[in-house]
Amino acid sequence: xxxxxxxxxxxxxxxxxxxxxxxxxxxxxxxxxxxxxxxxxxxxxxxxxxxxxxxxxxxxxxxxxxxxxxxxxxxxxxxxxxxxxxxxxxxxxxxxxxxxxxxxxxxxxxxxxxxxxxxxxxxxxxxxxxxxxxxxxxxxxxxxxxxxxxxxxxxxxxxxxxxxxxxxxxxxxxxxxxxxxxxxxxxxxxxxxxxxxxxxxxxxxxxxxxxxxxxxxxxxxxxxxxxxxxxxxxxxxxxxxxxxxxxxxxxxxxxxxxxxxxxxxxxxxxxxxxxxxxxxxxxxxxxxxxxxx
Amino acid sequence: xxxxxxxxxxxxxxxxxxxxxxxxxxxxxxxxxxxxxxxxxxxxxxxxxxxxxxxxxxxxxxxxxxxxxxxxxxxxxxxxxxxxxxxxxxxxxxxxxxxxxxxxxxxxxxxxxxxxxxxxxxxxxxxxxxxxxxxxxxxxxxxxxxxxxxxxxxxxxxxxxxxxxxxxxxxxxxxxxxxxxxxxxxxxxxxxxxxxxxxxxxxxxxxxxxxxxxxxxxxxxxxxxxxxxxxxxxxxxxxxxxxxxxxxxxxxxxxxxxxxxxxxxxxxxxxxxxxxxxxxxxxxxxxxxxxxxxxxxxxxxxxxxxxxxxxxxxxxxxxxxxxxxxxxxxxxxxxxxxxxxxxxxxxxxxxxxxxxxxxxxxxxxxxxxxxxxxxxxxxxxxxxxxxxxxxxxxxxxxxxxxxxxxxxxxxxxxxxxxx
Numbered sequence: 001x002x003x004x005x006x007x008x009x010x011x012x013x014x015x016x017x018x019x020x021x022x023x024x025x026x027x028x029x030x031x032x033x034x035x036x037x038x039x040x041x042x043x044x045x046x047x048x049x050x051x052x053x054x055x056x057x058x059x060x061x062x063x064x065x066x067x068x069x070x071x072x073x074x075x076x077x078x079x080x081x082x083x084x085x086x087x088x089x090x091x092x093x094x095x096x097x098x099x100x101x102x103x104x105x106x107x108x109x110x111x112x113x114x115x116x117x118x119x120x121x122x123x124x125x126x127x128x129x130x131x132x133x134x135x136x137x138x139x140x141x142x143x144x145x146x147x148x149x150x151x152x153x154x155x156x157x158x159x160x161x162x163x164x165x166x167x168x169x170x171x172x173x174x175x176x177x178x179x180x181x182x183x184x185x186x187x188x189x190x191x192x193x194x195x196x197x198x199x200x201x202x203x204x205x206x207x208x209x210x211x212x213x214x215x216x217x218x219x220x221x222x223x224x225x226x227x228x229x230x231x232x233x234x235x236x237x238x239x240x241x242x243x244x245x246x247x248x249x250x251x252x253x254x255x256x257x258x259x260x261x262x263x264x265x266x267x268x269x270x271x272x273x274x275x276x277x278x279x280x281x282x283x284x285x286x287x288x289x290x291x292x293x
Numbered sequence: 294x295x296x297x298x299x300x301x302x303x304x305x306x307x308x309x310x311x312x313x314x315x316x317x318x319x320x321x322x323x324x325x326x327x328x329x330x331x332x333x334x335x336x337x338x339x340x341x342x343x344x345x346x347x348x349x350x351x352x353x354x355x356x357x358x359x360x361x362x363x364x365x366x367x368x369x370x371x372x373x374x375x376x377x378x379x380x381x382x383x384x385x386x387x388x389x390x391x392x393x394x395x396x397x398x399x400x401x402x403x404x405x406x407x408x409x410x411x412x413x414x415x416x417x418x419x420x421x422x423x424x425x426x427x428x429x430x431x432x433x434x435x436x437x438x439x440x441x442x443x444x445x446x447x448x449x450x451x452x453x454x455x456x457x458x459x460x461x462x463x464x465x466x467x468x469x470x471x472x473x474x475x476x477x478x479x480x481x482x483x484x485x486x487x488x489x490x491x492x493x494x495x496x497x498x499x500x501x502x503x504x505x506x507x508x509x510x511x512x513x514x515x516x517x518x519x520x521x522x523x524x525x526x527x528x529x530x531x532x533x534x535x536x537x538x539x540x541x542x543x544x545x546x547x548x549x550x551x552x553x554x555x556x557x558x559x560x561x562x563x564x565x566x567x568x569x570x571x572x573x574x575x576x577x578x579x580x581x582x583x584x585x586x587x588x589x590x591x592x593x594x595x596x597x598x599x600x601x602x603x604x605x606x607x608x609x610x611x612x613x614x615x616x617x618x619x620x621x622x623x624x625x626x627x628x629x630x631x632x633x634x635x636x637x638x639x640x641x642x643x644x645x646x647x648x649x650x651x652x653x654x655x656x657x658x659x660x661x662x663x664x665x666x667x668x669x670x671x672x673x674x675x676x677x678x679x680x681x682x683x684x685x686x687x688x689x690x691x692x693x694x695x696x697x698x699x700x701x702x703x704x705x706x707x708x709x710x711x712x
Contacts (some may be wrong), residue, residue, distance in 0.1 A: 022344045046478060048555045056329030058708050059305060060354025060447040066398070067436055067446055076415065083303035087402065088695065107329025109328040110307070140336035152335035152659075159541040160330060180445045182354065243444030243451045244458035248347075274341075 015026035046197045048098040052128070053118055055111040055168075056138070057104030058077035060182040061129035062086055065122070068185045069191065091201055093269050097122035099195060101178075104131045105138055108161050111144065112171070124195060124217045130181035130250045135283030137181075139165040143280050167283070176200050181250035181282055184236050205237050205255045208247050212238035220246055226269045231257035250282040298682070300327070301697055303403045303414075305355055310696060312681055319678040322699070328711040334660050340653045342454065342629070343369050348450055349647075349662065354712040355398065357448045358391035358439055359640040360662075361696075362513070367647040368454050372655075379614070379621040380456045385513040387442050387452070387612045388638060391601040393435030394446075395641035396558070397598040399704045401428035407698035408490050424486050427479045431600060436467070436477045436649060438607060441465040455703055456624035463619065466611050472610035476571065480601045484576050487597045492590040493695070494701075497679050500549060501560035504639050508569040510561070510602060513641045515694055519554070519563055520585060527637045534539075536663060541700065544710045546671050547663055553671035556643025557704065558595040559586070564567070566598075569610075573602035574575025575682025576633070588704045589676055592630055604638050629655040640665050642704050662675060666710035673703050 054062060065072050066086065076084075079099075083092040101121040106112045119125050127133040134143070141149040142164050150162050168174060176190055176195060187203075194201045208229035212219070220227040220241055227246040231239070233254040240247050253259070266275060279285040298310040313320045332351050337345055340693060346364040362384050369376065372573065387649050401424070404446045418425040436446045442448025442461045452459045482688075502523070506515035518524045525533065538545045540574040562569075566577050577598045596609040631653040637646045643665030650658040684695045 054307075058351050058354040058356065058357070060351070063354045064447050066402075067432075069433055073418065081415075085300075089302045090557065093432050105329065105331075107331075108327060111329055112326055120487075135334070137333070137348055138331040140340075140348070141332055144336070144339065149332045149335035150330070152544075153330070154543075155333050155538050156540040156542075160543055162330060162332075173373060181351065207630070239445055240450055245444070245450040250632040277340065277344075279345065 021057040023094065047078065047080045049082050049095060050079040050099045050101075050196070051092070051118070051122070052086075052101045053083060053103070053114055054085070055102065055104030055115060056107040057129075057131050059086070059103065061103045061178075064182045064185045065188065068189065071185075071189060077194065079120070079151060096122070098198070099124045099126065101126045101128040102132050105136065105165050106168065106171060107138070107165075112137050112183050115171055123177045123198065124200070125172060126195065127168055127174045128178040129178060129183045130282050133174075133177045133179055134250075134252055135165045135167050137283075139283065139286075140280050141165065143276075143285060145243060157178050157224070165239070165283075179203070179233060179251035180236055184239070186237065187235050203233060206234045207233045207254060207257070208232050208236065208251075209240065210234050210242045210293040211236070214238075215242050217241050220244070221265065221269075226266045226274070228262065228278070228284075230265070231262040232258055233257070248278055248281050249284040252284065253287050253291060257291075259288050294500070295694070296692065298693055298696060301408075304705060305709070306705075306711070307335055308360065308705070310644055310677075310700065311501040311611050312492045314681060314685065317682060317685065322681060324672050324674060324705070326542070326707060326711060327709045328529075328543065328604070330543055331712060333712045334662055335659050337449040340609055340649050340657055342372075342649075345657060345660065346453065347659075350461060351667060352662070352664075352677075353706060354447055354641050354672050355395055355541045355706065356375040356642070356708075356709065358387050358443065359638050359645050361449055361452055362388055362648045363636050363638045363645050364649075365452055365454055366636035366638065367649045369634070370636055371649050371651045372630050373632060374455055374627045376456050377618065377625065379617050379620045380686050381513070381613060382470065382610055382617070383442055383461070383622050384452065384606055386614070387439060387449070388513050388527045389607045389610070390435045390438035390442070392639075393600055393607070394432045394439070394546045395435075395605045396546075396600045397428050397432040397435065399641075399701070400596050401425065401483075404627070404701050404704070405490070405651060407694070407701055408492060410694070416467065421486075422484060427483050429479055431476055431483065431604070434472060434604070437472075438469055438611075441469065453624060453684070455627050456692075457622040458624060460619040460622050463615070465599075466614060467575065470608060470611045470615070473604060473611070475600070477604045477608070478599075480604050482577065483573065484597050484601060486582065487594060490593070492588070492593060493697075493698075494588065495590065495676075495680055495683065497676050498585075500552065500554040501563045501585075502549065502556055503560045503564055503644055504637060505565060508568075510565050510570070510604075510606070512606075514638070515639065517644070518564060521548075525548075527646070528635045530635065530637065531648070531661075534663075534668075536661075536667075543563075544667050544670055545706075547668040548671060553675045554668070555589075555672045556665050556668050557591065557592060557641075558599050559592040560643065561639065562586075562595040562598060566601055569598065569602045570605035572596050576601055589673075589699070592702050592704065596704070629653075640709075642666060642706055642709075643668055662712060664706070664709040664712065666705045666707065669705075673700065673705070
């Protein structure tokens with residue numbers, strides 16, 4: 001663009017800016033206040049140190065956090081964010097952490113190293129979402145062709161890491177899980193203050209149905225739709241059934257979830273094979289099999 | 294000399310960069326992809342077709358809407374299913390909203406700091422609180438549309454083969470329509486702010502490929518077209534555009550008859566800008582750019598223009614929807630049958646292409662997904678090879694900064710590219 005034009009435009013913008021000054025004041029104050037707070041408390045550096053790390057995933061759970069907008073920025077201001085590469089270019093200084101959130105599956109060598117290092121340096125390690133907690137979509141391959149699944153996708157497979165997909169608790173101790181695909185932003189905001197204090201909360205053992213009923217939804221099972229709600233851990237605000245989508249169990253079995261009763265209930269709607277297939281989508285099938293033993 | 298960046302942050306997915314320069318000649322420039330494989334196409338083979346949109350949209354947490362839409366459209370084409378015009382409108386609305394919130398994120402939170410020499414968004418927000426607030430509001434507007442129509446922002450729920458499981462709430466749409474005017478004003482204000490950002494000079498001719506259709510700025514459907522005269526229906530895409538995997542690489546690159554090419558906002562604005570809505574078109578004119586424009590940094594301004602366009606267009610579609618019977622979108626009965634289907638939709642980063650082969654019982658025989666980033670990867674590397682000599686004299690840190698800015702201006706989505 002020609003420089004003259006830029007200067008001219010800048011002048012126009014300046015003029016406009018002056019006109020809008022009054023309107024700006026309010027929002028500006030809110031944000032700069034929180035930033036100032038961040039600075040002053042940062043100097044004392046008593047804030048909990050936190051990091052959000054991402055292994056192989058769609059990064060959707062991180063986006064749920066980002067999508068909280070101002071609420072997420074307010075949270076960032078209460079902590080010292082040591083590593084969150086979606087928002088910062090600075091290198092991670094590698095200091096010890098109070099809390100680390102881990103999203104995704106370990107697939108590459110870097111993923112494994114990052115995960116193990118995260119455990120070593122952090123007091124609390126949290127699985128962020130279905131992939132980290134239950135294996136997620138990529139785990140589907142475990143149930144069928146395993147490593148050979150790669151042949152449907154790539155011609156040259158030498159040198160490509162293709163391990164079986166395993167939940168992160170196979171490699172490190174996990175202190176808490178934010179379940180779901182993706183996680184629920186509201187639930188995150190509900191539990192994160194306790195976690196930042198070093199307390200590990202417990203998600204109530206109630207089915208998806210509790211919130212579903214509260215919302216006044218018509219039960220999908222009444223319409224012969226094979227919803228997994230009764231055996232699955234609630235806390236998601238029944239987001240799927242509210243959109244008339246059956247629960248496929250992304251939050252995992254609830255502690256007292258009755259798989260046998262669920263299977264029995266669904267018998268008139270789907271075959272055993274279809275039940276298994278649905279349970280594969282979010283890596284639930286291996287948990288169901290373990291429960292049945 | 295080797296130029297190496299271990300990890301590029303503020304980008305969707307994991308990648309670094311490596312170039313080797315001998316006597317001032319760039320011998321190679323390569324985005325080093327560090328993303329693990331998830332084998333999404335592989336795990337879909339043998340599954341029931343209904344799983345495909347659910348699984349495939351989980352390729353990407355920032356653009357799940359477009360994966361959902363393209364998967365559903367490809368399946369409907371495979372099984373020869375026609376949906377209600379209201380359904381098409383609602384899907385078109387979702388995609389415009391997807392572009393609004395993805396662009397707003399990239400423009401402000403991922404790319405802007407690069408041109409202001411700031412390395413942390415908290416600092417950026419502290420310095421430009423008004424603009425940050427506007428960017429958040431625009432993003433929230435796009436997300437709210439996706440939520441009202443799709444039931445959820447990340448991995449929407451309602452759209453499926455044959456229509457929608459649930460119609461959107463009229464009152465919620467009405468509220469969004471009322472909100473549109475303010476959002477459009479904010480988008481125009483942010484547009485003026487972005488005009489003041491000095492973007493680096495660089496230019497290299499390339500081919501711009503995107504969807505094109507008469508009567509509008511093609512987003513949800515159209516034919517494949519380019520600035521070099523290509524015009525083919527979507528089902529001929531794979532005749533001219535070829536996926537190739539190099540050994541040890543997990544991204545399958547796409548080339549057009551052996552050449553690299555570009556997709557995304559810069560391609561769409563170059564090819565189709567005359568079809569933008571009024572305010573967006575004026576914004577593009579006010580940039581004072583002479584077209585064809587081959588500066589990849591301008592992708593930022595063009596994304597801004599598309600945000601303005603998509604707000605105007607979303608508002609228009611929602612007003613149209615208010616005059617229609619929204620219950621028409623509810624999934625219609627259809628017959629499962631065997632077939633081969635293709636579909637393409639303009640994702641925020643460029644044309645997303647799916648093909649699927651379904652058997653008579655609805656099991657998936659084969660599926661292929663070609664993402665925008667896989668399409669522009671070779672173009673990015675070709676551009677960078679020409680860009681490096683211009684910045685070779687800089688200090689290591691300064692050079693790295695420029696390269697990061699360059700790569701991020703492209704808005705690559707590595708999670709999509711390696712799926």
